[in-house]
Amino acid sequence: MAELKKTLGLPSLIALGVAGVVGSSWIYTSSSFFADLGAGGMIIGLLIGAALAACVALAYGEMTSAVPRAGGEVVWGYTSLGRSAGFATGWFHIGAYISSLAFYVTAFGTLLGKYVPAMGAVPLYSVGGEAVTLPVLAAGIVLTLLIFGLNWFGVSLGAQIQVVLFAAMLLIGAALAVGALVVGSPSNLWPLWTADQQPLASTLRMVVPGITYVVGFSLVAVLAEESSLSPRRVGRAVVATVACAAAFYTVVLLATAYVVPWESVSGMELGTIDAFSAAGLPLLSLGAFLIAVLGLVTSFLGLFVASSRVVLALARARLLPRGLARVDERSGVPRRALLFILVVTVVLGLLGPGAIIWFLDAGGVFLGVVWFLVVLAKYRLPRVYPGLERSYRARPAFLPAVGALGALAVIVFTLVPVPGVEMSLQWPQEYLILAAWALLGVVLFLFTPRPTDPEEAFDEMVGPLAGTLRAARRG
Template structure:
């Protein structure tokens, strides 16, 4: 069977990982976060979330260096924990990715509407009190088609575009930071909280969103099979992605709170965009808006290709229809998996933001489950495959366990309402959706028969790594 082409270098992996989840809403919702949590709550909470994510990324890096196979988490869960856990990691990962992709279908046009007039004209229908207009829907569907076309011909083309867009975002971010440093003042930033804002509570409330801000490291692991780098460098790229993403977010947010008083930003509509415009730099305000647009586009590109690779891994393991595992021999692209992702993205995207936001909020729980399972697999793998060689190791070895605790807390604090910490899902819609997704996955798993040729399935899922795993298990 054809294999995925190895065409991604270090720059491409970092760009796909970091820019693949930068997104857009944080640029203009920073005003809301500042108003609710203070500049300190948002920035410090984000960094705590990034630190917890980095602990999980260490587990990803170690496992990637040993088994750099498409759909990483599915493969590790299957080999280390068994078939049910392999399916669970893939299923919840698809839920997290697809919810974001579907949200972007209408979010793109909505974002353009902040500068382009007429995007709110011609409403077509309304779901959950959110109208979907023709211009917004057309813009989103055009973007979806473009992203699909980029991936149809190979991951390298989309990766090259991703690198260029990411470079533009970095240049704009540095311009924002430099301008704020020269023309801003420490008095605009301090104190980090108002007297009415409780520092600990406000910071904790940002940890969950902060974790989701830096999830790009999982994209690197999912795409590891297509990397031309040695496995050790791919493992390091996984961890480096977290540091790069956290640094980018923190730099832009600090610049926002430094160039004008952050308490003034809290009363603005478009966060960083309005902050630099009010400071007398309208071109930089436009630049901040451009970061939002490019962040959405790059996230769409990264998550779209990553989703198809998770589907590919599940299909290779016979936990989704095996036809989805077919790879085009000329392009080295899993085109059927791409078509599957396209169909699901458009189907959910047509529901509009009113419905998809429930799915998007539940995505944090989905990611927490995946991360927890990966951390468990990291510690279970040496017991099941004692002879397996790793070219990158998590140091200190206990840090992925800290990440597992963090993932567990994310799940618990999101699902179980805690007085004074507004982190829980919205009752009842988001709880129903969370349960429905888990139930649908359970039914799908139960009705999908286990393969009769288990060794053949194992070899297809692991590819060239199968013999190494089998030898390590015998060892």
């Protein structure tokens, strides 16, 4: 079968990894986070969460340097832990990605509605208490088709656009920081908590959400097969995305809390957007809004292409229909996998934000499962393939295990209500979605025929690495 083309350089990988998950809601929900946790709780908690995510990213970096193949986690789980683990990593990863993609279908028009009142006209139906309007739905479907079109002829064009949009976000973020320094004051930022907020408790409450803010490193791993870099440099790029994402969030949030008193921001509706408007900087307020729009578009683009590569990896391993593994000879694009993601995204997106938020919340559990399995695979890999070279190593070696504890925290805090940590799923909708997705996965796995020639499936899944892995397994 045809292989994916190696067209992604370092700027493309970093842009896809960072801007691919930045999103938009954090810009305008910063006000509610400040109100609940204080500026200190949100910013410091986010940094602690990013540090835990970086521990997981170390495992991703090592595994990517050893087995740089599309679908990342699917291949690692399969080769290190077995066929069922390979399916579980891929299935839960698709669940996490698809929930975000479906959310973006209506989130784009909803975000535009904050400045364009006409987006709220012509309500069509309501799901979960949220109305879906014609302009919002039309804008989302047009954006979805545009992103699909960008990926139809190759990842290179979409990656180049991603780099441009990410550069624009960085420039706007820098302008926000400079504007805050010019008109703001340290007294606006200090103290970091109000008298009735508990610094330790509020900071810890932000750690789990903070982990989910910087998950873009997984996109780099998923796209590693299409990178033109050496495996070692790809491994480093995986870890670098966490630092870049954390730095970007921190700069913008600090600027928000510095430009006007952060306590006043906590009472605003649109967080950073309103903060710069209140400071008498309307152009920078518009810039903050543009960060939200660009973040949504870049996240949509990054997750769309990554989702198709996870589907491709599952199909190569015969864990989904083999036809989805077909790669176009001329473009090197898995077009059937792209079509699959397009259909699922649009169908789920039609449900609107009232229902999709249920899927989105369940996605935190999905990611926690994937991260935990990847860390297990990282420690298992040297035992299964003692002769396999890993040009990038996690140092110290115990740090990925710390990241696995962070992944378990995501799962526990999402499934089990914990006082002071508002992360638990909504009952019963989100628990039912979680159970239904897991059950559907079990059914698919049990009823998907095992390949008549497991070695052929293995060879297709790992591609040119097949000989290297067999030699390494013999030690």
